[in-house]
Structure formats: C-alpha cells, structure tokens
Amino acid sequence: MLQRPFELAQYVALRYTERLADAGALASIGTVGDAYDNALAESVIGLYKTECVRLDGPFKTVDELELATLSWVHWYNTARLHSALGYVPPTEYEDDHYRQINPRQQPLPGQLIVH
Incomplete structure (x- = not known):
C-alpha cells in the first residue's frame, strides 16, 4: 500500500x-x-482575483461568489479592453475578424435579398 x-x-x-x-x-x-x-492560466487567475474577488468581496456565501464569477467571466470575454487586441473588446475584435475573412456583399437600396 x-x-x-x-x-x-x-x-x-x-x-x-x-x-x-x-x-x-x-x-x-x-x-x-x-x-x-x-x-x-496563472495570469487569468491573477486577474480574476484582483478584478473580481478582491474588488467585490468579501462574499458571504458560495452562491454570491459564483454569481460574481459568472458576471466577471462574461465581462472579461465580451467587454474588457484587452491590450493584446489593441484595447478592443473581444466580441468586437472577433466580429471584425470574421467580417474581414468573410465579407458579405450588402444589397443596394431597393435590391431584393435572396436567402
């Protein structure tokens, strides 16, 4: 043993x-x-502790911490200005990326749209 x-x-x-x-x-x-x-992972965990746990805590219950964590993750992935992305929110950066690699032709005014 x-x-x-x-x-x-x-x-x-x-x-x-x-x-x-x-x-x-x-x-x-x-x-x-x-x-x-x-x-x-350690870098993101450090940001989480600084920007969520220490800033918004102390939390009275695990449920409060879980809700704060969910809110922080949503903010981090959608709205936070990331220096690696030129201080653009991730969702905006991703939208711009896909617009560049897959440009859609916009119809002219009055032109019928085919789906």
Missing part, C-alpha cells in the same frame, strides 16, 4: 499517462520543470 503523498502522486501520474495512451490521446502538458503550460 502507498504510504507517502509523493508515491500516490507518482502512481496517479503513471495511471493518467497509461489511460491517455490507451485512448490514443496526447497530454497537453509540458515537460518536467517546464512552467510555460501554466503561465496563461
């Missing part, structure tokens, strides 16, 4: 790797000592 947490973690990691191989899947994780795979 496994006694120490390290042995348990090692066992779980081996079982996880075996299960991925059985399913024909590749792990989306970096190599040992490679911190790049967590950098984006």
